[in-house]
Amino acid sequence: MNYRMLIQYDGTKYNGWQRQQSTDNTIQGKIEAVLSRIAGMPVEIYGAGRTDAGVHALGQVANVSLDLPLTATKLRDELNRWLPEDIGILEVTEAAPRFHSRLNAIGKVYCYRIATRPELHVFDRRQLYPFTAPLDVAAMRRAADCFVGEHDFQGFCTRKTKKSTVRRIDRIQIEEMTGELCITYQGSGFLYNMIRILTGTLIEVGTGQRSADSMKALLTSKKRADAGFTAPARGLTLLKVLY
Amino acid sequence: MNYRMLIQYDGTKYNGWQRQQSTDNTIQGKIEAVLSRIAGMPVEIYGAGRTDAGVHALGQVANVSLDLPLTATKLRDELNRWLPEDIGILEVTEAAPRFHSRLNAIGKVYCYRIATRPELHVFDRRQLYPFTAPLDVAAMRRAADCFVGEHDFQGFCTRKTKKSTVRRIDRIQIEEMTGELCITYQGSGFLYNMIRILTGTLIEVGTGQRSADSMKALLTSKKRADAGFTAPARGLTLLKVLY
Numbered sequence: 001m002n003y004r005m006l007i008q009y010d011g012t013k014y015n016g017w018q019r020q021q022s023t024d025n026t027i028q029g030k031i032e033a034v035l036s037r038i039a040g041m042p043v044e045i046y047g048a049g050r051t052d053a054g055v056h057a058l059g060q061v062a063n064v065s066l067d068l069p070l071t072a073t074k075l076r077d078e079l080n081r082w083l084p085e086d087i088g089i090l091e092v093t094e095a096a097p098r099f100h101s102r103l104n105a106i107g108k109v110y111c112y113r114i115a116t117r118p119e120l121h122v123f124d125r126r127q128l129y130p131f132t133a134p135l136d137v138a139a140m141r142r143a144a145d146c147f148v149g150e151h152d153f154q155g156f157c158t159r160k161t162k163k164s165t166v167r168r169i170d171r172i173q174i175e176e177m178t179g180e181l182c183i184t185y186q187g188s189g190f191l192y193n194m195i196r197i198l199t200g201t202l203i204e205v206g207t208g209q210r211s212a213d214s215m216k217a218l219l220t221s222k223k224r225a226d227a228g229f230t231a232p233a234r235g236l237t238l239l240k241v242l243y
Numbered sequence: 244m245n246y247r248m249l250i251q252y253d254g255t256k257y258n259g260w261q262r263q264q265s266t267d268n269t270i271q272g273k274i275e276a277v278l279s280r281i282a283g284m285p286v287e288i289y290g291a292g293r294t295d296a297g298v299h300a301l302g303q304v305a306n307v308s309l310d311l312p313l314t315a316t317k318l319r320d321e322l323n324r325w326l327p328e329d330i331g332i333l334e335v336t337e338a339a340p341r342f343h344s345r346l347n348a349i350g351k352v353y354c355y356r357i358a359t360r361p362e363l364h365v366f367d368r369r370q371l372y373p374f375t376a377p378l379d380v381a382a383m384r385r386a387a388d389c390f391v392g393e394h395d396f397q398g399f400c401t402r403k404t405k406k407s408t409v410r411r412i413d414r415i416q417i418e419e420m421t422g423e424l425c426i427t428y429q430g431s432g433f434l435y436n437m438i439r440i441l442t443g444t445l446i447e448v449g450t451g452q453r454s455a456d457s458m459k460a461l462l463t464s465k466k467r468a469d470a471g472f473t474a475p476a477r478g479l480t481l482l483k484v485l486y
Binding site: 009076120122125 | 362367
């Protein structure tokens with residue numbers, strides 16, 4: 001059986017999604033440990049998005065091939081019984097045998113939340129990055145428009161890679177709410193740290209350190225050092241995986 | 244000047260509202276420390292509700308008499324600049340000279356949140372008590388009705404006191420939501436641990452350990468041992484103080 005899981009987590013205390021050899025303090029590691037215990041054998045799961053350390057998810061998707069005498073709902077309940085409180089399996093469904101959460105994904109939606117008045121976010125503070133200097137949101141929107149479309153985002157990636165760094169961004173939406181600025185990114189996929197560097201760059205446009213017009217030069221320079229700072233992980237949440 | 248403050252806090256890591264001699268790890272202590280620093284002298288504040296260790300607030304009210312060359316808004320900003328992230332001052336206003344947050348309060352509204360499906364509450368888990376056994380909500384509502392009105396709640400109080408233990412409850416509302424049961428209490432005031440013991444008793448009615456009809460006997464027995472368990476602090480939030 002190929003089970004598909006819809007997963008939420010508060011990533012605050014984890015070393016990200018992807019299991020590491022040196023530590024099991026990862027979301028993937030935690031879920032695999034419980035599944036292995038249920039199955040009585042080592043189990044590997046496949047996640048759609050490899051979120052960084054400290055990044056959260058409202059709609060992560062993962063799949064696992066398992067032969068278990070359990071309905072999908074019963075497997076969900078067993079997982080939630082043993083997983084820590086900051087990881088929740090919202091849904092388990094039976095997927096087509098060839099469904100692969102990452103390879104079949106056609107897009108992802110992330111949001112980056114900035115607390116412009118941190119005192120209004122006592123209860124969701126772990127999901128927001130506090131930044132109280134005034135931000136020119138109109139300039140940020142103009143800058144964001146430059147990133148929409150297909151571009152080589154090599155300068156917005158921390159890790160060196162020989163693979164293609166071309167990605168397509170379908171939408172960057174910046175919403176102002178009371179005490180909060182929320183930036184939503186939808187795209188085909190994102191490079192390592194890409195959304196956090198895009199966000200840092202947009203914040204620097206908001207404070208006037210950069211002009212909105214200078215974004216195109218960043219895309220052509222392809223040097224990480226030319227782009228903005230890497231906004232902290234805590235503000236970033238994987239909202240949805242698109243299929 | 245008599246400043247009135249509207250305060251939110253995540254009480255998870257604090258020893259409650261009220262300053263203690265042995266520790267300053269209280270909400271009152273934290274706010275007083277910042278105010279004393281701003282004023283350059285020891286400052287005492289008066290809170291409307293003395294919430295227990297681990298209890299939260301969305302609308303705590305406190306007042307403080309201070310001679311400062313600061314507008315109310317500026318004082319709010321200064322407080323938020325120095326207070327920890329889990330305490331937020333939403334509003335500071337200038338109150339009438341004789342306004343006293345506790346003595347002038349005519350009522351308080353609290354809610355107690357129970358996570359019937361904890362996996363749906365990854366992000367607000369610290370504000371809910373996870374309890375997954377099935378609950379007979381209709382029986383809990385019948386039981387709750389017995390507590391509405393003016394009663395001697397001596398049996399629903401942990402601390403011994405020579406003062407009156409008569410209180411008036413105006414409303415107990417039990418709402419079912421997806422994955423959550425929320426019990427709202429409105430009344431003239433509440434004894435030490437009273438809402439948590441009422442909630443524990445209602446939960447025991449919900450599980451069938453007690454009958455809804457047995458509530459009246461609890462009110463007349465006035466013995467703490469006859470009532471239900473003290474529901475954990477984490478589920479309780481002071482929503483509002485009424486004036």
